[in-house]
Amino acid sequence: MAIRERMSGNEAMAVAMKQINPDVVAAFPITPSTEVPQYFSNFVADGVVDTEFVAVESEHSAMSACVGAQAAGGRAMTATSANGLALMWEILYIAACSRLPIVMACVNRTLSGPLNIHNDHSDSMGARDSGWVQLYSENNQEAYDNMLMANRIGEHPDVMLPVMVCQDGFITSHAIENIELVEDDKVKAFVGEYNPKDYLLNKANPISVGPLDLQAHCFEHKRQQAEAMKNAKKVILEVSEEFAKMTGRKYGLFEEYKTEDAEVAVVILNSTAGTAKYVIDQYRAEGKKIGLIKPRVFRPFPVDELTAALSKFKAVAVMDKADSFNDAGGPLFTEVTSAMFAKGVFGPKVINYIYGLGGRDVRSTDIEVVFNELLKIAETGTVESVYNYLGVRE
Amino acid sequence: MGKVVEIRWHGRGGQGAKTASLLLADAAFNTGKYIQGFPEYGPERMGAPITAYNRISDERLTIHSNIYEPDYVVVVDDTLIATVDVTAGLKEDGAIIVNTTKTPDEVKPFLKGYKGKVCTIDARTISVDTLGKYFPNTPMLGAVVKVSGVMDEKTFLNDMVESFKHKFAKKPEVVEGNIKALERSMQEVKGI
Known part of the structure; x- marks a missing residue:
């Protein structure tokens, strides 16, 4: 039986870490992720985990300590946000190319400047090409569930890559909501032990980690890293299926909400996807055929599956909570549209909205603006503006 | 879609409006509801106005935005009425609950023509009588449960006994005072 509880998104991630009981947690506090290591250090002090907690002096050191611990053969975790990331x-x-499956709780906060502690996705989006698997979470439940699956995904022999689990700072990290926890013993059995094939402290087979790697082999190593990211897609689906058998909660590469007969859809990451669901339910009651695609896996980017899912719509709005300052669209938009072009999916009209930067509250009425525009495009076939801003004073 | 009750709290940093909203979320959770409890974080400092929110529902909540048209507003410090638009968006079939020694009729003229129900509660007196100190949280919680009817009063009280026993495991002597504070505020809230 699942455990009915209520807690914030940060506490949920910390509880997942407690149940995983990693060998090492190294972290430096930064709002809004501070509570994750804070809760976790309580578990360490209370003796409910036997983790070595390393209170470092910076995030650079936190990640370095995780690299060292994971390379030594341990399981290492950390948490951070924004400028910490x-x-x-x-x-x-270095963690990614050294093929060290470290797990990070990334509580999304805008990257300074201007100096601001609130949510957008400019921190993790900036790290999108660092070679980490990226999982996004709508609420505390998904943040918890993704954390429980992260080790299994990263540590799979075909993957061996670090995994970043993202959730929205304050909006879900500091909101108390209902959650279903999995029993400790079940988590332990699900996550299992970390037994890497090669590791620094293996006296029987000593290795070097992070040596100079010049023209002769560097490209091959990068190529293997790319292959590992490709493999991650299959592993994510397998681990998610096993997780569903344990909990009944089904996860894929992305969630499709009421898209079956939808004419238009929005593509949104994290908490605003929940607000979009609320709006979809209301518009559906009026007979409007609208839906949502919520990517869970941004790295690897599910090109085939996502473009196939999007191909049936007349109009799509891709929503970015980060700006690329390129006069060409946010990161999610440019990836979605380039994937569609590469796959020859030219049916839907696709527009972009940059929204919610620096913690600007995203209201249901903001999402209504987007759906109204999409319904207009679906009816007229005309796009007036591809690249748009939502909820900002001009 | 089931009815969602939305509540907005106004307080000052350090008075525990955030804690009160989390206590309410806890209480509603314990009676089987789906809940949200979240503060609006700003540049926080003691005494500065702060806002916190609750959603309470029989069905899973997906919306993740602040609350702009609340069913109920709770004002933990009546000096806020002069500087914060506490009735903004407040539904007229809802209510505002103010912590004050004044009566609802005395408070009404300061509420920018709000036509809905105005309730008052003297949380200071109740708190000092029952707890020996000024903690407005518990009396305000009792008042909002009474006025909103968001959960069964008996179930709520029984549940809070357990909740306080757990919360104050190291200070069992304050459990009785807190329960008394809840009971008194539920009886004494004016304007229902």
Whole structure:
């Protein structure tokens, strides 16, 4: 029986970490992810986990400590947000290329500047090409569930890549909501032990990690890394299926909400997808055929599946909570549209909205603006503006 | 779609409006509801106006935005009425509950023509009488449960006994005072 509970998104991630009981957690506090290591250090102090908690002096050191611990053969985890993630930058790439399946709780916050503690996705979107698997979460339940699946995904022999689990800072990280927890013993059995094939502290087969890698082999190693990311897609689906058998909660590469007969759809990550569901339910009661695609897996990017799902709509709005400042669309939009072009999916009219930057509250009426525009495009076949901003004073 | 009850709390940093909203979420959760409890974080400092929110429903909640048209507004500090638009968007078939020594008729003229129900509760007196100190949280919680009818009063009280026993496991002597504070505020809230 699942455990009916209520807690914030941050506590949910910390509880998942408690149940996973990793060998090492190294973290430096930064709003709004601070509570994750804070809750976790309580578990350490209370002796309910036997993790080595490393209170480092910066995020650069936090990620470095995780690299060291994971390379030594341990299971390492961390949590961060915004500029903390930015300070980890060079080590993110090193963790990925060293094929170290570290797991990070990334509580999304806007990357300074201007200085702001609130939510958008500019932090994790900036890290999208660092070689980490990225999973996004609509609410505390999904943040918890994704954390429970993260080790299994990253540590799979065909993958061996670090995994970042993202949720929206404050909006879900600090909101108390209902949640169903999995029993400790079931989590333990599901997550299992980490037994890497090669590791630094293996005296029987000593290895080097992170040596100089020049023209002779570097490209091959990058190529293998790309293949591992490709493999991650299959592994994510397998692990998710096993998770569904345990909990009844089904996860894919993305969620399709009321898309079956939908003429138009929005593509949204994280908490605003929930607000879109609320609007969809209301519009559907009026007979409007609208739906939602909520990507869960942004890395690897599910090109085939996503373009197939989008191909049936007349109009699609891709919503970005991060700006690329490129006069060409946000990161999700450019990836979705380039995938559609590459796959020859030219049916739907696709527009982009940049929304909710710096924690600007996204109201149901904002989402209504988007659906109204999409319904107009579906009817007239005309797109007036491809690249748009939502809920900002011009 | 089932009815969702939306509540907005106004308080000052350090008074526990956020904690009160989380206590309400807890209480509603314990009676089987789906709940949300979340503060609006700003540049927080002691005494600055803060806002917190609750949604309470029989069905799963998916919306993740602030509340702009609440069913109920709770004002933990009546000095806020002069500076914050506490009745903004408040539904007229809802109610506002103010912590004050004044009567509803005395408060009404300061509420920008709000036509709905105005309730008042003297949380300070109740708190000092029952807890020996000024903690407006518990009396405000009792008042909002009474006025909103969002959960069965008996179930709520029984449940809070357990909840307080758990919360104050190291200070069992305050459990009785907190329960008394709840009971008194449920009896004494004016304007229902």
